[in-house]
Amino acid sequence: MKFIDLAIEKEITDLSFVATVGFFDGVHIGHRHLIDQVKREAERRGLPSAVVTFPVHPRKVLQKDYQPALLCGFDEKIEQLATTGVDYCISLPFTVELSQLSAKEFMQKVLKEQLHVDTLLVGYDHRFGHNREDSYPEYNQYGKDLGINVILATELQFGDDDVSSSQIRRLLKVGKIKEANELLSYNYRLSGKIVEGYQVGRTIGYPTANMRVWERYKVVPELGVYAVMVHLRDLIYPGMLYIGRRPTLHSDNEISVEVNLFDFDGNLYNQSMSVEFIDFIRTDRKFETKEELVVQIHQDKESVKQRLKSKK
Numbered sequence: 215m216k217f218i219d220l221a222i223e224k225e226i227t228d229l230s231f232v233a234t235v236g237f238f239d240g241v242h243i244g245h246r247h248l249i250d251q252v253k254r255e256a257e258r259r260g261l262p263s264a265v266v267t268f269p270v271h272p273r274k275v276l277q278k279d280y281q282p283a284l285l286c287g288f289d290e291k292i293e294q295l296a297t298t299g300v301d302y303c304i305s306l307p308f309t310v311e312l313s314q315l316s317a318k319e320f321m322q323k324v325l326k327e328q329l330h331v332d333t334l335l336v337g338y339d340h341r342f343g344h345n346r347e348d349s350y351p352e353y354n355q356y357g358k359d360l361g362i363n364v365i366l367a368t369e370l371q372f373g374d375d376d377v378s379s380s381q382i383r384r385l386l387k388v389g390k391i392k393e394a395n396e397l398l399s400y401n402y403r404l405s406g407k408i409v410e411g412y413q414v415g416r417t418i419g420y421p422t423a424n425m426r427v428w429e430r431y432k433v434v435p436e437l438g439v440y441a442v443m444v445h446l447r448d449l450i451y452p453g454m455l456y457i458g459r460r461p462t463l464h465s466d467n468e469i470s471v472e473v474n475l476f477d478f479d480g481n482l483y484n485q486s487m488s489v490e491f492i493d494f495i496r497t498d499r500k501f502e503t504k505e506e507l508v509v510q511i512h513q514d515k516e517s518v519k520q521r522l523k524s525k526k
């Protein structure tokens with residue numbers, strides 16, 4: 215996949231595309247279904263396929279204090295888009311000026327004049343242009359006026375689940391990791407730097423690498439214990455992750471994200487790690503004593519091992 219940044223290149227003169235436009239948070243199976251249709255149409259027409267996307271959430275541009283909880287950052291989105299086999303990812307900076315273009319002006323000024331889009335695939339429920347006033351029938355008419363073929367993409371049918379980024383965010387927030395991963399088509403991840411905690415973990419036999427999450431804007435799954443795979447210095451370790459307020463041992467009430475790596479011993483401070491969520495084990499709890507917490511963590515370890523084994 216080639217990457218074109220329209221903040222740098224103002225116009226693409228030597229190419230014409232079969233394209234689709236969107237924010238594509240998470241690059242989930244619904245997005246992939248749409249991109250497959252773009253690829254097929256591109257092949258039929260002998261043209262390159264392209265996904266046009268925004269580096270920053272359009273709402274954040276219009277509303278500075280809006281902090282959406284997202285499924286991925288821009289780098290991760292590009293990484294996932296590359297797995298779809300689309301030929302080009304075109305990054306279009308979303309600006310206040312852009313937000314004021316009507317759908318027809320957007321199609322003319324950006325899709326036609328800047329990008330030379332030959333064919334536009336419109337997601338089955340996708341709306342664009344100022345105030346999202348128009349929809350597919352109008353886009354189709356504008357396309358005829360401007361010389362762009364406009365095709366309405368089909369919706370992906372997937373059981374009873376609604377496949378959307380907001381549905382996946384909801385699933386993560388209630389700990390439905392397996393369901394969320396299935397809709398994403400890959401395992402949800404958080405990454406960060408390993409920082410110092412209260413150094414109690416080692417005294418109870420379970421040292422935990424406390425993670426300062428880089429991506430402050432990402433969805434934090436339900437508080438509790440998870441089976442995870444940890445990526446650290448090009449190696450992958452199985453482990454158990456805890457997200458919670460540590461009510462049994464601490465009273466600072468802050469949410470901590472920490473991982474105990476299985477079969478690992480060493481100093482991890484200041485390293486970066488990335489954690490793949492595999493399964494949800496249980497919710498966060500306050501125990502009466504430290505001993506009861508330790509008994510529970512032993513059981514968590516057994517549960518996590520079972521779940522990770524059944525994934526193999």
Ligand SMILES: Cc1cc2nc3c(=O)[nH]c(=O)nc-3n(C[C@H](O)[C@H](O)[C@H](O)COP(=O)(O)O)c2cc1C
Pocket residue numbers: 410411412413414415416420422424439454455456458459460461462463464472473474497498499500501507511514
């Ligand atoms: C698998 C696992 C499950 C945990 N579950 C809980 C829990 O349910 N309630 C709780 O108060 N603390 C729980 N803890 C968190 C411990 O309180 C935490 O690891 C301990 O406070 C050590 O903190 P430190 O890393 O800052 O030293 C859990 C830790 C692990 C590794």
Ligand SMILES: Nc1ncnc2c1ncn2[C@@H]1O[C@H](COP(=O)(O)OP(=O)(O)O)[C@@H](O)[C@H]1O
Pocket residue numbers: 408409410411412413414415416417420421422423424473474475476477478479480481482483
């Ligand atoms: N198996 C392991 N899993 C996680 N961290 C480990 C492990 N073995 C050693 N460590 C190290 O121990 C630290 C965690 O010990 P802990 O007592 O919980 O201290 P802290 O409160 O600073 O996290 C980790 O940051 C890491 O450097």
